[in-house]
Amino acid sequence: MMEMLQAIEASSFSMWVKESSTAYVAVLAFHTIGLAFLVGISGATAMRILGVARSMPLEPMEDFFPLMYVGFWINAVTGMVLLSLYPTKFFVDATLYIKLGAVTLAIVIIRKLQAHVFGEGANLDTAAGSKKAKMLAGTLLAVWLIATTAGRLMAYTLPTKLQTAAAVLVVAVVVLLIGYFVGRGLGWIKSSEQGVQQHPSVYGK
Numbered sequence: 001m002m003e004m005l006q007a008i009e010a011s012s013f014s015m016w017v018k019e020s021s022t023a024y025v026a027v028l029a030f031h032t033i034g035l036a037f038l039v040g041i042s043g044a045t046a047m048r049i050l051g052v053a054r055s056m057p058l059e060p061m062e063d064f065f066p067l068m069y070v071g072f073w074i075n076a077v078t079g080m081v082l083l084s085l086y087p088t089k090f091f092v093d094a095t096l097y098i099k100l101g102a103v104t105l106a107i108v109i110i111r112k113l114q115a116h117v118f119g120e121g122a123n124l125d126t127a128a129g130s131k132k133a134k135m136l137a138g139t140l141l142a143v144w145l146i147a148t149t150a151g152r153l154m155a156y157t158l159p160t161k162l163q164t165a166a167a168v169l170v171v172a173v174v175v176l177l178i179g180y181f182v183g184r185g186l187g188w189i190k191s192s193e194q195g196v197q198q199h200p201s202v203y204g205k
Contacts, residue, residue, distance in 0.1 A: 005087040014084050031078035037071025039144050042110050046137035062118040095154050102147035109140045
């Protein structure tokens with residue numbers, strides 16, 4: 001297995017990308033663009049479901065989903081190129097598998113969220129329907145946080161990884177607490193019964 005990884009790392013394509021600053025920067029740039037489409041669109045939709053920007057109708061946001069899936073495939077292709085540059089390092093790093101697992105879970109949640117919110121028979125008028133949508137949206141944001149953090153940590157040594165992960169966890173908890181109290185104050189976070197009564201203004205459907 002290691003011999004195969006070493007062969008990929010020493011291949012002419014891998015060496016060309018590493019030695020060509022233009023090629024390497026282009027791959028990184030497209031990877032970032034794909035990430036912006038994928039995480040940005042799905043994350044914005046999740047935040048809208050959680051109650052942010054209530055004046056914006058939710059239904060038209062589904063029109064952005066094709067662009068989001070384009071972002072996924074851009075990330076998949078550029079991600080494979082980046083992995084081919086140093087496979088002997090990345091494929092023995094547990095952080096890679098955490099990232100890939102989180103991305104896979106995020107795509108599954110996105111599909112479930114799309115079917116629940118925009119699919120035929122979608123019903124957000126009930127407390128159960130509203131609660132499920134918000135649960136999926138909140139879980140999606142948490143999974144994206146794990147995936148993006150793991151992706152960043154892949155470039156660090158183990159001590160730096162642990163310190164960075166701890167810092168991200170602390171910041172995430174603080175942001176969640178602040179967001180919760182601000183959301184309650186602004187009326188973004190309501191009980192299930194209130195969410196059902198105010199369904200048109202919350203979801204815009």
